[in-house]
Amino acid sequence: MNLWYTENHSPNVRFSLEVEEHLYTGKSDFQKIDILQTSEFGRVLTLDGLVMCTEKDEFIYHEMITHVAMATNPNIKKVLVIGAGDGGTIRELTAYPTIEQIDMVEIDKMVVDVCREYLPQTASKLDDPRVNLYFEDGLKFVRRIENDYDLIIVDSTDPFGPGEGLFTKEFYGNCYKALKEDGILVNQHESPFYAEDALGMRKAHQKIVGFFPVCKVYQFHMPTYPSGHWLFGFASKKFDPIQDLDAAAWNDLELKTRYYNTDIHVGSFALPNYVKEQLKDVE
Amino acid sequence: MTHLLQQKAPIMEALNQYKSMRVVPFDVPGHKRGRGNPELAAFLGEQCLSMDVNSMKPLDNLCHPVSVIKEAEELAAQAFNAKHAFFMVNGTTSAVQAMIMTACKAGDKIIMPRNVHRSAINALILSGAVPVYVNPGVHSELGIALGMAVKDVEQAILENTDAKAILINNPTYYGICSNLQALTDLAHQHDMLVLVDEAHGTHFYFGDNLPTSAMSVGADMASVSMHKSGGSLTQSSFLLINNDVSEGYTRQIINLTQTTSGSYLLLSSLDISRRSLALNGKDIFKKVAEMAHYTRTEINKIGGYYAYSKELINGDTIFDFDVTKLSVDTRDVGLAGIEVYDILRDEYDIQIEFGDIGNILAYISVGDRHLDLERLVAALAEIKRRYSKDKNSVFIHEYIRPQVAFTPQEAFYAPKQKLPISESAGYISSEFVMCYPPGIPILAPGERITKEILDFIQYSKDKGCFLTGTEDSDIANINVLKELVE
Numbered sequence: 001m002n003l004w005y006t007e008n009h010s011p012n013v014r015f016s017l018e019v020e021e022h023l024y025t026g027k028s029d030f031q032k033i034d035i036l037q038t039s040e041f042g043r044v045l046t047l048d049g050l051v052m053c054t055e056k057d058e059f060i061y062h063e064m065i066t067h068v069a070m071a072t073n074p075n076i077k078k079v080l081v082i083g084a085g086d087g088g089t090i091r092e093l094t095a096y097p098t099i100e101q102i103d104m105v106e107i108d109k110m111v112v113d114v115c116r117e118y119l120p121q122t123a124s125k126l127d128d129p130r131v132n133l134y135f136e137d138g139l140k141f142v143r144r145i146e147n148d149y150d151l152i153i154v155d156s157t158d159p160f161g162p163g164e165g166l167f168t169k170e171f172y173g174n175c176y177k178a179l180k181e182d183g184i185l186v187n188q189h190e191s192p193f194y195a196e197d198a199l200g201m202r203k204a205h206q207k208i209v210g211f212f213p214v215c216k217v218y219q220f221h222m223p224t225y226p227s228g229h230w231l232f233g234f235a236s237k238k239f240d241p242i243q244d245l246d247a248a249a250w251n252d253l254e255l256k257t258r259y260y261n262t263d264i265h266v267g268s269f270a271l272p273n274y275v276k277e278q279l280k281d282v283e
Numbered sequence: 284m285t286h287l288l289q290q291k292a293p294i295m296e297a298l299n300q301y302k303s304m305r306v307v308p309f310d311v312p313g314h315k316r317g318r319g320n321p322e323l324a325a326f327l328g329e330q331c332l333s334m335d336v337n338s339m340k341p342l343d344n345l346c347h348p349v350s351v352i353k354e355a356e357e358l359a360a361q362a363f364n365a366k367h368a369f370f371m372v373n374g375t376t377s378a379v380q381a382m383i384m385t386a387c388k389a390g391d392k393i394i395m396p397r398n399v400h401r402s403a404i405n406a407l408i409l410s411g412a413v414p415v416y417v418n419p420g421v422h423s424e425l426g427i428a429l430g431m432a433v434k435d436v437e438q439a440i441l442e443n444t445d446a447k448a449i450l451i452n453n454p455t456y457y458g459i460c461s462n463l464q465a466l467t468d469l470a471h472q473h474d475m476l477v478l479v480d481e482a483h484g485t486h487f488y489f490g491d492n493l494p495t496s497a498m499s500v501g502a503d504m505a506s507v508s509m510h511k512s513g514g515s516l517t518q519s520s521f522l523l524i525n526n527d528v529s530e531g532y533t534r535q536i537i538n539l540t541q542t543t544s545g546s547y548l549l550l551s552s553l554d555i556s557r558r559s560l561a562l563n564g565k566d567i568f569k570k571v572a573e574m575a576h577y578t579r580t581e582i583n584k585i586g587g588y589y590a591y592s593k594e595l596i597n598g599d600t601i602f603d604f605d606v607t608k609l610s611v612d613t614r615d616v617g618l619a620g621i622e623v624y625d626i627l628r629d630e631y632d633i634q635i636e637f638g639d640i641g642n643i644l645a646y647i648s649v650g651d652r653h654l655d656l657e658r659l660v661a662a663l664a665e666i667k668r669r670y671s672k673d674k675n676s677v678f679i680h681e682y683i684r685p686q687v688a689f690t691p692q693e694a695f696y697a698p699k700q701k702l703p704i705s706e707s708a709g710y711i712s713s714e715f716v717m718c719y720p721p722g723i724p725i726l727a728p729g730e731r732i733t734k735e736i737l738d739f740i741q742y743s744k745d746k747g748c749f750l751t752g753t754e755d756s757d758i759a760n761i762n763v764l765k766e767l768v769e
Contacts, residue, residue, distance in 0.1 A: 139580075139657045143664050165654050169631050170661035205562060 004116055005036055005044070005095070007051060010194040011225035017041060017224075020175040024118055028110035030162040035118040035192040041224060041280060043119055045086055047111070048161055051224045053086045055121050062266070063090035063260040064220040065232055069184045071265055072234075072241045076150040077101070080178065082166060083140035083188075084155035085111030094125040095255050102131045103149075105142075107162055109135040139165040141242035147179040152179060154187035159200045167200065169207040172235075176211040182238040189217055193227035194199050201231060205281035208235050216241055217279060218268040220259070231275075289362060289561035293354040294554040297336050297342050298547060310337050311544075334553070336547050343369060345545030346538050355554045362561040363488050364498045365523035367530045369537060371506075372549045374481045375484035376402035377540065378506035378522040382478040384538045385504065385528065386448035387412035389692075394439045394475070395450035397727075398428040401715060401752070403480065404451060404727050407691040414691065415443050418601030418684055425612050426641045426679030429600035430461030432467065440473050448632065450475035453497070456637070456644060456721045458608030460494040467500045470557075470611050475580055476528070477502040478522065485513040486607060491565025492578065494603035503528050512571075512607065512648060515556035518628050519549040559609030569651045571607045574656060577645045578609055581660045585618040587667050587674075609645040611663075611718065613638075614679065617672030619746040623663070626670060631662040639728075639744060641679050680739050684740075686731040689764070694729035698760045699757070704740070707732045710763035718743055732763065 003019040008041055017038045024035040036044045042055030052063070066089055070076060079102045084107045093102055104126075106112055111132070115123040126133065134141060140151070152175050157163035166187075175185050187208070190200035199218075210216045212235035213219050224229040234241050247262035271279075308315050317324030317332030338344040343352035352370060359368035371378045379402040387393050389411030395403060397416040407414055417439050420429035429641045436449065436762070449470045454460045467477045479497035481487070485507050487496035497505035499719040505523040517692055524533055560567070579590040587611040593604045613623045624638025636646040645659060664683065688711045689697065699713040716726040740758075744750055750758045 137654065137657050139654070139661050143657075143661050164652065164659070165658055168658055168661075170658060170665045171667065173665040174661055177665075 018117050030108045051086050057223050060259045062092050066092040067260040069186050072239050079153045080149045085125045086115045089155045091125040095127045105134045142174045142178050152185050156188045172208050184236040187233040189231040189233040202282045203261045291349040292558045295551045297351040305641045345445045359557045364524050369522040370544045371520040374518050375506050375508040375520040378520050381537045382504045385533045386409045386476045393448045398723050400720050408695045418446045421682040432600050433465045452480045454605045457610040458605035459621040460603035462602040464500040479505040481505045482508040486568045489560045490568030516552040520555045574611050585664045611643050614675045614677040617674050617676045619677045621747050635638045643689040689729035691728040698765045701760045706732050713762040717752045718748040719751045720731035
């Protein structure tokens with residue numbers, strides 16, 4: 001038996017994982033959902049044939065998408081998470097006792113159902129009493145809300161397919177409107193390396209810059225994503241992620257993390273020149 | 284039985300058959316199935332170019348169909364409940380012109396609403412027919428032109444009993460329908476032909492709970508833009524005839540201006556789309572109506588915008604409303620429709636069908652995805668948040684009754700002079716001025732230019748409408764008749 005999963009990281013680059021077992025395959029109204037048992041990365045969730053989350057490296061992504069904003073503003077109480085069907089982002093957020101309400105809006109209920117069954121590592125906190133699950137279009141959900149959230153996390157797929165609407169100017173504008181006057185927006189910001197991902201990164205940045213006075217990008221290392229070099233956006237109406245970081249306060253919380261720490265927090269905003277240039281071009 | 288027949292697509296089948304024969308082409312087109320133009324083949328696709336072939340015996344000839352095109356036309360006629368259907372390859376424009384030129388010779392009168400598409404008035408220039416305009420109703424709040432009132436048409440008929448035909452624009456771009464049955468019966472009582480510009484009404488023949496179609500009320504001719512709601516390629520269309528209209532004579536009229544190299548891409552697209560509508564049209568338009576309804580409801584929740592529907596129906600000038608249309612009044616947001624149209628494209632990468640002074644129209648079809656509808660609604664909400672102005676900042680101009688001094692043909696060919704448009708008040712225009720889209724003339728050849736019209740043209744320009752029609756592409760000058768008429 002020699003079974004390999006292969007994903008195109010660019011039209012000319014492939015990434016393969018040895019598969020021990022194909023645990024689940026299904027098709028929702030929105031996308032194809034698969035769970036693979038792999039030799040190196042444990043269980044892997046793929047959507048339309050693209051890796052979303054693996055047991056081995058998901059901690060990097062989920063810690064970085066949550067703790068940077070939480071350490072910048074410890075008073076965050078009400079959070080909106082869009083996408084995030086695997087539940088990993090919710091798991092990290094529920095570690096903060098100070099958060100009072102987490103609304104999660106995922107368009108595809110089947111992703112959540114499959115992850116509950118096959119990826120308990122990430123989906124384990126979806127039943128926390130503070131979490132409300134909404135299965136609908138994120139763009140539609142956020143459209144109706146005004147001045148309500150302290151933090152919005154956009155944990156989306158790529159800017160094509162069901163996640164398309166979450167990379168649009170109307171969506172970022174609606175997020176701005178839905179945030180309180182000191183609100184923070186953190187979004188999945190694609191990658192600077194391969195051309196197609198870099199285009200997504202530039203377009204997202206260009207659209208967000210138009211709305212938020214503070215608009216930064218930070219990086220992390222994601223072994224299973226194309227090029228391994230991935231970005232999140234940090235946009236806010238008031239807080240600066242570095243100047244307003246209270247490292248001591250966050251460290252006093254004694255949260256157990258494997259990737260994030262307050263040094264990484266600061267360091268992740270230091271970007272390579274080729275990334276800076278691409279971002280500057282669209283500002 | 285009918286169902287089985289409609290599953291056929293004779294032109295497509297003949298093209299497939301022809302391709303499989305691997306005939307060596309020593310005829311036009313010179314790209315020879317794309318081999319002679321690899322760049323074009325790479326761009327459009329080899330399959331596409333391999334179907335771009337010439338008229339020949341196995342593929343029939345559009346100018347004089349005897350085999351597969353004839354069969355395809357018969358299937359289309361059956362699908363639309365018409366006596367005959369002509370495949371048109373020069374747009375619905377050519378279908379509208381063929382209708383008018385079949386019904387009217389030079390000097391014959393034709394009764395029509397003034398808010399017709401330019402193609403109808405162009406037909407008057409070509410044929411020398413004389414228009415008798417019926418002023419359309421105008422909605423007092425929305426400011427949009429409506430259908431023709433039955434009593435207005437009756438009056439026009441009684442005053443012009445020698446008219447040969449009436450032309451009805453049904454539905455309008457906005458989705459407004461006239462009382463087609465009453466107008467048809469009225470015209471027939473006075474021995475006039477009923478011609479229907481059904482450019483925006485293909486789906487009426489297939490969907491449930493949609494307004495009545497021209498053929499179903501016994502109208503004599505109808506132009507159907509298959510490429511709008513019917514799904515065929517741009518520029519392809521059907522001309523339907525009924526009752527005593529002669530197929531042979533209509534064909535002669537069509538052949539006056541039609542290409543002798545009818546594109547098989549367009550013809551096969553009509554054939555395939557007709558089959559799809561006949562077999563699946565009910566489901567397709569049910570889905571489209573649901574999507575339009577959903578989007579309308581969501582847009583109305585935003586506030587400021589008014590996406591209108593059947594509540595407008597008044598029994599006469601709004602006899603029915605086409606619920607697949609998504610027309611939205613934008614004035615309470617303080618923005619002209621054309622401004623919203625531009626912002627949607629420039630800021631949000633959303634292209635809609637058109638914007639005029641008071642409205643936008645988003646075209647909904649079976650090709651739409653739910654997530655795209657959400658984008659449209661979200662973008663409209665954002666435009667309201669970011670750009671809304673005082674709601675009294677957009678004026679709706681009253682419908683301007685045209686003062687017709689000459690027929691369009693007389694005015695178009697008369698001795699003329701060029702004047703700066705701002706100095707042209709009082710003169711008779713020799714040409715069109717219109718916003719495009721929607722392509723409904725503000726001024727048509729033979730009409731007197733008034734200050735009111737000039738103000739409206741200037742206002743449209745200021746708001747960003749794309750004006751067209753005059754010889755001068757900047758619309759700074761206008762050709763007027765040398766002769767001054769009181």
